Amino acid sequence: MNIEQKVVDDWIHTHGVRYFSELTNTVLLMEEVGELSRYMARVYGEQSFKGTESKENSHLRIKEELADILFVTICLANQMNIDLDEAFRENIEKKTQRDSERHIANEKLT
Numbered sequence: 199m200n201i202e203q204k205v206v207d208d209w210i211h212t213h214g215v216r217y218f219s220e221l222t223n224t225v226l227l228m229e230e231v232g233e234l235s236r237y238m239a240r241v242y243g244e245q246s247f248k249g250t251e252s253k254e255n256s257h258l259r260i261k262e263e264l265a266d267i268l269f270v271t272i273c274l275a276n277q278m279n280i281d282l283d284e285a286f287r288e289n290i291e292k293k294t295q296r297d298s299e300r301h302i303a304n305e306k307l308t
Contacts, residue, residue, distance in 0.1 A: 199276070199280065200282060200283045202268075202272060202282070203272050203276055203281075203282060206269060206272040206273060206276060207257060207276050208275065210276075214216050214236060217273055217276070218273070220274060220277050223273050223274050223277070224274065225269055226270050227267065227270040229273065230263055230266040230267045231267060231272055232267070233263045234260065234263035234264060234267060237256055237259050237260045237261065240253070240256060241253070241256045241260065242256070248264060268299065286291065
């Protein structure tokens with residue numbers, strides 16, 4: 199368990215009573231991704247801000263939503279005994295082997 203996973207685990211057991219179920223946390227993750235998407239569409243896409251929304255604090259909201267996504271992702275990893283450091287290293291290795299030339303050769307990126 200990496201330090202971030204330990205911090206979340208300690209917080210859950212100190213302030214959160216217990217982890218929500220894996221299903222509930224998956225739904226919460228989707229909710230957080232949706233909230234991030236809403237701000238991304240307004241800041242970087244064509245969608246306009248609603249009257250009650252402010253562009254001034256939108257980057258702060260994006261930051262908060264990314265942190266919420268990370269928190270729930272860590273909760274899920276902790277519940278399933280997944281070491282995220284190990285999972286990330288394995289994922290980077292897989293991507294490196296699979297895509298070592300793919301993006302360099304992509305004419306759309308040059």
